[in-house]
Amino acid sequence: MSKRQMIIGMHLGNGYGSQPGAWRMPGTDPRSYASFDAKVRQAQAAERGKLQFLFLPDGPSQMVDIEEEAPNFNLDVMLTLAAVARETSRIGLIATGSTTFNEPYNLARQFKALDVMSHGRAGWNAVTSSGEDVAANYGQRIPPSAHRYGRAHEMIQLVQALWGSWGREAWLHNHNTGQFAKADQIAPINMGGKYVASRGPLYIPPSEQGQPVIVHAGGSPNAHDLAGPYASAAIGASFTIEDARAQRAAFREAAERAGRDPDEIKYFPGLMTTIARDRRSALDRRIAMTERLFPQRVAYLQRMLGIRLDPDRLDAPLSDKQLNAAHPSPRDPRSAQALKIAREGWSLRDVLAHGVIDYHPVIAGPAIEAADHMQEWFKAGAADGFWISPDIYEDGIDAFVDGVIPVLQERGLFHHDYEGITLRDHLGAPTQYGLDPRISG
Amino acid sequence: MSKRQMIIGMHLGNGYGSQPGAWRMPGTDPRSYASFDAKVRQAQAAERGKLQFLFLPDGPSQMVDIEEEAPNFNLDVMLTLAAVARETSRIGLIATGSTTFNEPYNLARQFKALDVMSHGRAGWNAVTSSGEDVAANYGQRIPPSAHRYGRAHEMIQLVQALWGSWGREAWLHNHNTGQFAKADQIAPINMGGKYVASRGPLYIPPSEQGQPVIVHAGGSPNAHDLAGPYASAAIGASFTIEDARAQRAAFREAAERAGRDPDEIKYFPGLMTTIARDRRSALDRRIAMTERLFPQRVAYLQRMLGIRLDPDRLDAPLSDKQLNAAHPSPRDPRSAQALKIAREGWSLRDVLAHGVIDYHPVIAGPAIEAADHMQEWFKAGAADGFWISPDIYEDGIDAFVDGVIPVLQERGLFHHDYEGITLRDHLGAPTQYGLDPRISG
Structure with missing residues (x-):
């Protein structure tokens, strides 16, 4: 070996x-x-x-x-x-x-x-x-x-x-x-x-x-x-x-x-x-723990993607308009991954639950x-x-x-x-x- | 209580x-x-x-x-x-x-x-x-x-x-x-x-x-x-x-x-x-541990008692002449206890085994x-x-x-x-x- x-x-x-x-x-x-x-x-x-x-x-x-x-x-x-x-x-x-x-x-x-x-x-x-x-x-x-x-x-x-x-x-x-x-x-x-x-x-x-x-x-x-x-x-x-x-x-x-x-x-x-057994369960688990922080994380994600996001619309996926306007910040290496997740069609809440604004890469799944x-x-x-x-x-x-x-x-x-x-x-x-x-x- | x-x-x-x-x-x-x-x-x-x-x-x-x-x-x-x-x-x-x-x-x-x-x-x-x-x-x-x-x-x-x-x-x-x-x-x-x-x-x-x-x-x-x-x-x-x-x-x-x-x-x-079960056993136990140090302790005991002691005569008790000449050093609070033990007739080795030159009072018995x-x-x-x-x-x-x-x-x-x-x-x-x-x- x-x-x-x-x-x-x-x-x-x-x-x-x-x-x-x-x-x-x-x-x-x-x-x-x-x-x-x-x-x-x-x-x-x-x-x-x-x-x-x-x-x-x-x-x-x-x-x-x-x-x-x-x-x-x-x-x-x-x-x-x-x-x-x-x-x-x-x-x-x-x-x-x-x-x-x-x-x-x-x-x-x-x-x-x-x-x-x-x-x-x-x-x-x-x-x-x-x-x-x-x-x-x-x-x-x-x-x-x-x-x-x-x-x-x-x-x-x-x-x-x-x-x-x-x-x-x-x-x-x-x-x-x-x-x-x-x-x-x-x-x-x-x-x-x-x-x-x-x-x-x-x-x-x-x-x-x-x-x-x-x-x-x-x-x-x-x-x-x-x-x-x-x-x-x-x-x-x-x-x-x-x-x-x-x-x-x-x-x-x-x-x-x-x-x-x-x-x-x-x-x-x-x-x-x-x-967790599947992606959905893992995301729900992370939402239970960290959702309280999502309003401030929405503000942070806005800067990462260079677009406006509405903290009151956590249930909705990003619109085509938002996705098209988004440009990952070159100053934050997490930005590209965040945009990739957003493009998969997850709700804003789920995008955040993927841990796109965490200290390390996150696997939730x-x-x-x-x-x-x-x-x-x-x-x-x-x-x-x-x-x-x-x-x-x-x-x-x-x-x-x-x-x-x-x-x-x-x-x-x-x-x-x-x-x-x-x-x-x-x-x-x-x-x-x-x-x-x-x-x- | x-x-x-x-x-x-x-x-x-x-x-x-x-x-x-x-x-x-x-x-x-x-x-x-x-x-x-x-x-x-x-x-x-x-x-x-x-x-x-x-x-x-x-x-x-x-x-x-x-x-x-x-x-x-x-x-x-x-x-x-x-x-x-x-x-x-x-x-x-x-x-x-x-x-x-x-x-x-x-x-x-x-x-x-x-x-x-x-x-x-x-x-x-x-x-x-x-x-x-x-x-x-x-x-x-x-x-x-x-x-x-x-x-x-x-x-x-x-x-x-x-x-x-x-x-x-x-x-x-x-x-x-x-x-x-x-x-x-x-x-x-x-x-x-x-x-x-x-x-x-x-x-x-x-x-x-x-x-x-x-x-x-x-x-x-x-x-x-x-x-x-x-x-x-x-x-x-x-x-x-x-x-x-x-x-x-x-x-x-x-x-x-x-x-x-x-x-x-x-x-x-x-x-x-x-x-230990009796004084003798306790002294023997201490002798087994510390006898190696007795020659230098004899020198120390001499100063405590103000008399000459012979490190080659550990088996013998102090003589009447030694005991009469002894005067406990006022600078060492252990001296009186050392003389008291010596007067009980213990051999020089046993006097030392009583712990008369230790950091605290010693009970061996x-x-x-x-x-x-x-x-x-x-x-x-x-x-x-x-x-x-x-x-x-x-x-x-x-x-x-x-x-x-x-x-x-x-x-x-x-x-x-x-x-x-x-x-x-x-x-x-x-x-x-x-x-x-x-x-x-």
């Missing part, structure tokens, strides 16, 4: 999935935001599907209209993953940790402890954080981009050096000789740069995968340059195959520029799913449509896999696991079981402990 | 208990340092004994001779407590978090998330951290005392304000009306002082106890002043009843100065235990001796309870739980079961959410 197969992760967020109104649906526990039981169950459902990783984004700010919506993220991503680590056995555990608003020693310690706790399943999504609302929680303003990315490079190197500061073979714990560890292999690193410094050592032995995997999320040239030397995976957001191919190529080229094999960095665009989408992108070289945001209302994760996964397996596109035990195994990431000797500081 | 009873906590450290050689004893898993299973089992043993809390000290540096000894602390106290929170149901969970080397927003978030996760059992031991080895891990030097304590006051207030920033009754999650929360009750705090600042809000709803309990560890006037306005418990280290009474009084007076009822702050001196010690201190007004560091080799926690606890219960000194569900319940700490209105910044 040397055939290339896709890698699939699942978004583990605020407990309600990706759809804003999900918290108030029947069958949903409206308290899932504060429920670690809920997060553990969701993680276990993903593991049942043999998904390779969970991805927990983080702000660490939560700008939402709290009157109507749940905050975006976990109460605390590391504590969620600690619970999940104890109550799952194989699935990888990737959390966002800001390179701007954390002390490197604290961050290094907690991620490596999670890696030991999970027996080698941790990954750190190293991002710089942006937004003044985040900075304000730290009594700061967002530093300029050069500062943020300069610090991010230093942070990743410092953290990796701390991870390697307890030598891989240093721990003897020899009952007979009384030697606990080889002191000369657990040594200070004394690293410091322009932004961060630490002495170390960090007193944490290696996990089954040595140390956590580095992940990066983003799509800017800065993101490519940060991921290139360090990341084993890039968490992306692409609306079209063309964009995804370009993003994947950019990450691969950045890895190559850093002296690495481009296959060492995997690109995962996002995909949102509402899996039977499982085979999601499988087809994933296969098409994967075969086109647009993805090494995907991170999925299923709607969680009722059975969204199970619907994906029981519906989409078997189709992908039948087509030889997805594994039937975990081949290894660590996140590094799941991603096909090479062994690394401490700094990568190929990357110079 | 209005009779005053003692409160007992247990030290949860590196996995081997308080005795340095324990990691290499038969029956001990020498890998417990990296084992979350081991920590969870230890916590469950303490909960079986109805102990009110676990206390996890933290460096965050780990200065030891790693050739021979395990690091002092947990891999990561918060991840350990996350595992314990999921796998216990009543026992309180107190961890040290540095006020000097943490961002207040990050610390506030993680402790309150732990509080929600544990259903109201979290406590924050707010300490300033000292030692250049700690500071070096943050690329810093230890700030002067005025800076450290100034920042500590600001940190605690800021963290409490963040905890209160999601109003206690703000979360409605009303299926029918679609109102998730009352936005006007989840509001920025915009607090800032000389050292730390944050805008907030912190998007975490209240736990069953509202927010974590504040604890402080130490015994200096600075410690009393920091604990006085905020702490519900003081983790102490006293070698004599007299010192413990003075410490307890100092904390109570500090609380009173801050406008609080002195009963709101409980004082817990430490106690180390090796419980049958359970009743520990119960007697605890009763005497408790009745003398020297303690509201204790934090126990049992040796963990083989069955140290079980020996305490099965031996000492029933004696205390029989004497009416310790409860038979948890009366409440939260740490605040266990400590008898009053309700508090957000800042304490009695304490001005």
Whole structure:
């Protein structure tokens, strides 16, 4: 079985999935935001599907209209993953940790402890954080981009050096000789740069995968340059195959520029799913969750298509006149897909229910449509896999696991079981402990 | 049952208990340092004994001779407590978090998330951290005392304000009306002082106890002043009843100065235990663990007693000449106890095995001796309870739980079961959410 197969992760967020109104649906526990039981169950459902990783984004700010919506993220991503680590056995555990608003020693310690706790399943999504609302929680303003990315490079190197500061073979714990560890292999690193410094050592032995995997999320040239030397995976957001191919190529080229094999960095665009027995059921399900937001989305869709739309006529399809006048905005890559859906004759309500104004491509329909989408992108070289945001209302994760996964397996596109035990195994990431000797500081 | 009873906590450290050689004893898993299973089992043993809390000290540096000894602390106290929170149901969970080397927003978030996760059992031991080895891990030097304590006051207030920033009754999650929360009750705090600042809000709803309990560890006037306005418990280290009474009084007076009822702050001196069927077995057990350290401890004991001792004559009791010449050092409060033990005629090895040079009073003997010690201190007004560091080799926690606890219960000194569900319940700490209105910044 040397055939290339896709890698699939699942978004583990605020407990309600990706759809804003999900918290108030029947069958949903409206308290899932504060429920670690809920997060553990969701993680276990993903593991049942043999998904390779969970991805927990983080702000660490939560700008939402709290009157109507749940905050975006976990109460605390590391504590969620600690619970999940104890109550799952194989699935990888990737959390966002800001390179701007954390002390490197604290961050290094907690991620490596999670890696030991999970027996080698941790990954750190190293991002710089942006937004003044985040900075304000730290009594700061967002530093300029050069500062943020300069610090991010230093942070990743410092953290990796701390991870390697307890030598891989240093721990003897020899009952007979009384030697606990080889002191000369657990040594200070004394690293410091322009932004961060630490002495170390960090007193944490290696996990089954040595140390956590580095992940990066983003799509800017800065993101490519940060991921290139360090990341084993890039968490992306692409609306079209063309964009995804370009993003994947950019990450691969950045890895190559850093002296690495481009296959060492995997690109995962996002995909949102509402899996139901047919398109109509899926659309109705999404309408139930998000219809409240449709008036403002009509306004947004107007701009995407360059035409007037009437929020009071959600039941009607777009008129021929509207369709003929429409011209997809070149500034919004979702516009062409929105127009394509509108031309299929769906009512304005149903057009919106297709998720044409969402953060990622949306599949609302039977499982085979999601499988087809994933296969098409994967075969086109647009993805090494995907991170999925299923709607969680009722059975969204199970619907994906029981519906989409078997189709992908039948087509030889997805594994039937975990081949290894660590996140590094799941991603096909090479062994690394401490700094990568190929990357110079 | 209005009779005053003692409160007992247990030290949860590196996995081997308080005795340095324990990691290499038969029956001990020498890998417990990296084992979350081991920590969870230890916590469950303490909960079986109805102990009110676990206390996890933290460096965050780990200065030891790693050739021979395990690091002092947990891999990561918060991840350990996350595992314990999921796998216990009543026992309180107190961890040290540095006020000097943490961002207040990050610390506030993680402790309150732990509080929600544990259903109201979290406590924050707010300490300033000292030692250049700690500071070096943050690329810093230890700030002067005025800076450290100034920042500590600001940190605690800021963290409490963040905890209160999601109003206690703000979360409605009303299926029918679609109102998730009352936005006007989840509001920025915009607090800032000389050292730390944050805008907030912190998007975490209240736990069953509202927010974590504040604890402080130490015994200096600075410690009393920091604990006085905020702490519900003081983790102490006293070698004599007299010192413990003075410490307890100092904390109570500090609380009173801050406008609080002195009963709101409980004082817990430490106690180390090796419980065995008789004194001889207990001493042999301690000799097995720590004899390797006796040569250096002989040198230390010489200074405590002001006499010459021969490290090659561990088998012999001290001579009459030595005992007559001995004068306990007034600078070391353990000296009088050491001389008392020596006068009982124990060999030099056995004197040391009594733990006369340990971090806390040591009971090495049958359970009743520990119960007697605890009763005497408790009745003398020297303690509201204790934090126990049992040796963990083989069955140290079980020996305490099965031996000492029933004696205390029989004497009416310790409860038979948890009366409440939260740490605040266990400590008898009053309700508090957000800042304490009695304490001005």
